[in-house]
Structure formats: C-alpha cells, structure tokens
Amino acid sequence: MANETQTGGRSVDIGHAAKDALLAGLIALGLFGVFIGLQTVQDISNRLVLKVRPEALAVIVGIIVVGRFLLNVFVWGREPSHKAAVASPSGGLLGMFKRLCFLVGVVVTLVAVVDIGFRLAGGALPNMPISPPGTMGLGSIILIEAVAALFGVVLIAFGQNMTERAAALLGPAGIGFLAAFPIIAILGAGWGGSLKWIDNFGIQILIYVMLGWGLNIVVGLAGLLDLGYVAFYAVGAYSYALLAKEFGLSFWILLPLAGILSAFWGIILGFPVLRLRGDYLAIVTLAFGEIIRMVLVNWVDFSGGYAGISGIPRPTLFGIPFNATDEGFAARFGLEFSPIYRTIFLYYLILCLALLTAFVTVRMRRMPVGRAWEALREDEIACRSLGINTTNTKLTAFALGAMFGGFAGSFFSARQGFISPESFTFIESAQILAIVVLGGMGSLYGVVIAAVVLVGGFEIMRELDFLKQIFGNDFDPALYRGLIFGASMVVIMLWKPRGLISTRTPTAFLKERKTVSGDLVKEGHG
Amino acid sequence: MNRWEEKPLLKLEHLTMRFGGLVAVNDLSFSAGEGDITALIGPNGAGKTTVFNCITGFYKPTEGRIALRHGEAKVWDELDAATARPDRRMVRAGAGLYLLERMPDFEVSAHAKVARTFQNIRLFSGMTVLENLLVAQHNALMTASGFTVLGLLGLPAYRKAEKASIEKAKYWLDRIDLMDRADDPAGDLPYGAQRRLEIARAMCTEPVLLCLDEPAAGLNPRESADLNALLLGIREKDGTSILLIEHDMSVVMEISDHVVVLDYGTKISDGKPDFVRNDPKVIAAYLGVSDEEVEAVEAEVLS
Structure with a gap:
C-alpha cells in the first residue's frame, strides 16, 4: 500500500493504521462478545433468559476500531516527531504541558468512549463524574460525551503539536x-x-x-x-x-x-x-x-x-x-x-x-x-x-x-x-x-x-463517593490522602528528581534565551 | 631597583597562619609591584593557597599585616598611622590604604578591589556565561538600581546601567573568545573555556589586583599560550596587577616579572625569574635534596 499521506511533514502509513485498527476490533469482538453481546435477564417467572445485543456490541467494537485508527494516525503514527521531542530538551514547561495535555486527553477520551459504550449497552458507569445528573435523555448524554471525547482527541493533538510560541501563551x-x-x-x-x-x-x-x-x-x-x-x-x-x-x-x-x-x-x-x-x-x-x-x-x-x-x-x-x-x-x-x-x-x-x-x-x-x-x-x-x-x-x-x-x-x-x-x-x-x-x-x-x-x-x-460502591460504605477516600500523597511524592522524585519543571530560564541573554537544564543547576546548601 | 620595591601595590609583612599546631605560613613577607605579574610558586603543600586565602579575606591570618594601596605611592608613608587606628581602610582623595587582614572576604573584593579565581573552578554552572559576568558586576548594578527599589520601578537610570553592564560583559566575552557561547550555561563549557570565563568574571569586578590560583592547571600547551596572552593583555590594557600561583613553569617563567618561592610556609627565594631559576635553594626544594648536595645536583641540572 503506497497511499501515504503527509501530515505536518511526517508520513503516516494509512494502510498499516487501518490493519492495526481492524486487528484491535477483532480482539475487542472476542472480548466483548460475551461481556456486552450477551445479557442474562430475569423474566416474569424469575427464569434467566439469554438476550443477544448485537447493536451494543457493534457500537463498542466500532468505537475501538475508529479510536485505534485515529490514535494510529494522529498520535502513534508520529513516532519520529515524538522521538525528536524526547531528544530535544523536553524537561521544560513545554514538555511538561505536552505530556499533561496528552494524559488529560487520553483520560477524557477513554472515559467518555467507555461510558458511551456502557450507556448504549444499557448500563452506565457508576456515578460518572462527567455525566450530567438528572433527567436528561440518553441521546443528549451521549451527545455531550461525544463532544467530550472529541475534546480529548483535540487535546491530544494539541499536546503533540504544541510549539514554543503556544507555550508562551x-x-x-x-x-x-x-x-x-x-x-x-x-x-x-x-x-x-x-x-x-x-x-x-x-x-x-x-x-x-x-x-x-x-x-x-x-x-x-x-x-x-x-x-x-x-x-x-x-x-x-x-x-x-x-x-x-x-x-x-x-x-x-x-x-x-x-x-x-x-x-x-x-x-x-x-x-x-x-x-x-x-x-x-x-x-x-x-x-x-x-x-x-x-x-x-x-x-x-x-x-x-x-x-x-x-x-x-x-x-x-x-x-x-x-x-x-x-x-x-x-x-x-x-x-x-x-x-x-x-x-x-x-x-x-x-x-x-x-x-x-x-x-x-x-x-x-x-x-x-x-x-x-x-x-x-x-x-x-x-x-x-x-x-x-x-x-x-x-x-x-x-x-x-x-x-x-x-x-x-x-x-x-x-x-x-x-x-x-x-x-x-x-x-x-x-x-x-x-x-x-x-x-x-x-x-x-x-x-x-x-x-x-x-x-x-x-x-x-x-x-470520590463512587469508590464507596466498590469498597463498601465504610470506605472514606479522604482517609487515604496521606498514603496517596506519600506515594505520589516518591513516584515524582524517582521520575523527576529535580521537580516537575526542572529547567531554568536565564534572566538575560544576548542572542537567544536558551533554557538551562536542571542537571547543571545546583540545589543550594545554605 | 625592582618595581616591587619601588612601587609596591601589596605588602605582606610577617604573615603567619596557624591551623592548630600546624604552621601553614611562617613569618612571610613580600610585596607585589604595581603593574607586575607576580608568581607565587612552591612545591605542593608549601602554603601558597593559604597565603591567597589570607589576602582575599577567606582566612584571618594568625599574625601579620596585609596592606594594599590605591592611587599614589606616597600613601605608604601613612601605613603605620592607618594601622594604629581601628579602621579597616584609610581613604582620602586620590589614594587609599586597605588593611586586608581586617576585612571580611566580600569587602576585600568590593572595596579593596582584589579579585580572585579558585584552584577548582567555581563558576555558577547553572547560570549562563552572560549571567556569570553580570553577577560579577553586582555592586555597581546594586547602586544603580537604588538597592532594587528604583530598578523594580523600571527607572531609566537603572536600564542604562544594565545596558552598560551587558556591554562590559560583551567586551570580556570578546577578550576571552566566548561571544558565541554567551547564552549557554557555564557548566556546559569545556574546561579551558571555564578557566578563561572565571578570569573574565573576576575582571568584571574591576580589580586593581587579580589573584589567580593555578590558572593553567589542566590546560594543554596551546591553551596555556592563549592564557599567557590573556594575562599579559590584562596587565597592558586594563592596568591590573596580577598575583598568581602556578606549577606550570612555562607560564611562570614566560610572563612573570617577579617570582616568590615558598617551601613549608617559609619564603626561600624572591626575585626576578632568572634569579629564582638559578637559586640553589629553589632547585633543592623542587628536587628534594639536602643542602650539601645542592651544588652537585645543580651542576647536573645545568649540564
């Protein structure tokens, strides 16, 4: 397949992306075929009846195929640019925000897509934080979540393409x-x-x-x-x-x-x-x-x-x-x-x-x-x-x-x-x-x-009250704050020992303002 | 008559520095002439760096007087009168005397105008080359910024002073050939360039005396030759006298006007390079022989 398209100066192999998405769809079909495709319902005489739900299954698999394809084209397809970003000093504000955008985008998209899938399949994630409460119709909820998913994808794309100029804003x-x-x-x-x-x-x-x-x-x-x-x-x-x-x-x-x-x-x-x-x-x-x-x-x-x-x-x-x-x-x-x-x-x-x-x-x-x-x-x-x-x-x-x-x-x-x-x-x-x-x-x-x-x-x-539904009513997430606080400190200090933003911006420059890597900056001993 | 006797800039008299029972410097007296490059040499552990630390205020000497002159040479006549007073310095129109042993380290640089570099380079590695040179102009800029208040308000007087300080930094970047790397962190520079930058940073404080602690250590012959040119240029163009500790004899013999030799904290020789080179005591100290054998060794060295 030679239909390569140029996006942002880098080539993306559409054929490969499509093949990969289809494969992911097949795996999803196998996994969700039983989980979502089949449902047991009690009928009036309290007998369990097997109900087949091909529409819900199709929606879920469809979302996964499309999502995987989009990720292939817009995110993973840009491996070279990603590597370039790593090679250039990405420890600074820019790299930080790129990663933050990517992370938030992925989380928002995933949550929205999974919730859409669940709703179409008849249930809903317990206490969805982003789903509006009340008496909204299923259609409008799904619409809102689709917008959220789109927002997530945009955020991912934005994170990938952010330039120094955008960071200055x-x-x-x-x-x-x-x-x-x-x-x-x-x-x-x-x-x-x-x-x-x-x-x-x-x-x-x-x-x-x-x-x-x-x-x-x-x-x-x-x-x-x-x-x-x-x-x-x-x-x-x-x-x-x-x-x-x-x-x-x-x-x-x-x-x-x-x-x-x-x-x-x-x-x-x-x-x-x-x-x-x-x-x-x-x-x-x-x-x-x-x-x-x-x-x-x-x-x-x-x-x-x-x-x-x-x-x-x-x-x-x-x-x-x-x-x-x-x-x-x-x-x-x-x-x-x-x-x-x-x-x-x-x-x-x-x-x-x-x-x-x-x-x-x-x-x-x-x-x-x-x-x-x-x-x-x-x-x-x-x-x-x-x-x-x-x-x-x-x-x-x-x-x-x-x-x-x-x-x-x-x-x-x-x-x-x-x-x-x-x-x-x-x-x-x-x-x-x-x-x-x-x-x-x-x-x-x-x-x-x-x-x-x-x-x-x-x-x-x-x-986070919905955690009570998982761990029981006695569970108070606020009590675990110290534990999570300590653990996140350890993780960040292992991952970024000089803090989240570890570069220093010089206070004066002749030609260009180059950021100084945190490795050179001393921590101070007095 | 030698220049260091005729027009001394710095006078050390009976300097003694003891660390507990160890006598690092023992009753050392010498002077450094105005416009001279004075070299302080000696085997390892002879007390050279201790002398430097005493001059620049990092150590308080146990005994002795270290006096520095600004302006006309006549002011030396008032040295004893100045010492009798409790003040650290005596300044009058056109001249000044500074008693360095009484001053804390930062005042030696700020008022007496003695700048120094270090044996192990002490640059601000996380700051850019340009910033290193700007920090060195701290006191001048501090005054211009009205102790920060006027600077915070962004008054034109401060902006002018800041521009002037950048011009001065550019001048020194040009002298040490680092203009292209002005915006790089100082810690990223190669070793030789870091040595040159440290000298330029010290020169940005506009010193009358520049003290260099082994400036040629770790330099290759080419860089050593460049350093010689830089130091001679500092003496000619900027009128700053230099006092240096050095082991590299090609630097010492080539550029210095006056050499002082220390061994075990005591002065063993003092004079022009040619005199010192042929002084049997110096040869003995460096080659490590007893006094009786000196002549034999000397003959061997010279042949």
Missing part, C-alpha cells in the same frame, strides 16, 4: 482562566453548587500557590532550606486578627502591616541563623516555626491559646461589608443577599495577591539582587569572592519570602474569621515545601501545577 491563558474561574464555576455548578468550587478549590489552591511562590524565593531561588515557613504565615494571620479586633483597623491597612511584621520577624530570625548552612539551617528554621506555634498556644492572654481567636472582622470592598444588612454589598447593588459575593470577592483578592507575588518574583529575578540569590544557590564562596555581601542577600530573600507569607496569613485569617494554632503546624510547612520541591525549584509554573495536584487532589478525594 500559557501564562496569559492561565491568568485568563483564573480570572474567569468563578463565572465558569457558577455556569457549571449553579448558584449554590459553585460556592464549594470557588472556596474549597479556587481560594484554597490559590493560598497555597501564593505560599509556594513566597517560599520559592527562599528555597528555589536563594537555595535556603526553610522548614519553618508557616511561622511567617502565622505571624501574618495573628497580626491581622489581633490588630483588627483590638484596634478596629481595616483589612487594607493591616494587609501591608502584616507583611511588614512578618518580614521583620524574618530578619530577626535571619540575622543569627543565616550563617548556618544546609541541614543546620533547616533544623533552626524548623525550631523557629515550632517556637512561634508554642508561644501562640501558651501565651493565652495574648493569643487565646488553643481556643484561638474568633470573630475576626471580614474584609470589606472599600468599606462596603458583605452582609445581609442594608449597608451590605448585596443591598447596595440591588442584589439578593448571598454568601457567594463574599467568596467571589475573596477569590479575586487572593488571585491579585498571588499574582503580585509572581510579578515581584519575576521582576526580582532580573534585578541584581535576584541574580545574586541564584548565584548564592550555585556557589556561595564564589559570590563572596565577587564582593557580594551574602548575609544581606540572604536576608532580603528571607524577608521577602516572609512578607508574602504574612500577606497570605492575613488573607487567611480574614477569610476564615477564626484562627487557632492548629492551622500553623509543621505539616503545613512541609506541604508548602513539598509544593515548591515537586514543582521544580525556582519555577513559578511548577509551583502552580504542584499546588493544583497536591491541594486540589486532596479536595477531589472528598468527592
């Missing part, structure tokens, strides 16, 4: 998606159901993204292993809670103040300990985190001890509170009162704070002090031989990271309305550090991906 596209997220959530889950998505997913993930970006300055750029980052988060949270309650200051005054106080604590801690390196620094920062928590627990007059602080004033929109009174946001704008307005407001607030963190980090990297941080991570002695005051440089990184932790902390207490030392345990520090390390040290995108996976993944586990 990922940042703006991501910010656009985040800005539109509340609207998408409301459209998708309705007025009431969206609250959970915006609050538990949106705000929660963004808080960790922001904390990750803040810690990234300390650990990722300056290479200082900080195990007590949550201390600065706590300082920010308690600063806001106490000053707002005692002095009635507004959120907008206390936000910068909390940041400054946290930075101040960062400097106080930094002065004595930044001469330590590596493991010793990690231990001291760990201890500092615990000291702050212990003070909060034991100094009851000051912080309320274990009972914490409740009734913390909520942030207002330039003086307009989000409550049910006549002065409230809803009444002012002639809307019906709903708690969702505050949630949406908080969502955009943390989004802005997180983007501020990212913006400052990106700008700082191009400043002399930012380059000095990275140089410090590479080789401290060489830095000193070039006249760089390493103590001051480390302190700026520490203070800046602490300041963003303080911002996030004051946002946290304003959002919760209640804080206690329980929120600032070592495991929080560990989780933020895990986000930074898994994401790839120094990479902003990596931190986002890791935060979505770690925090969002945890939240998703609560939603």
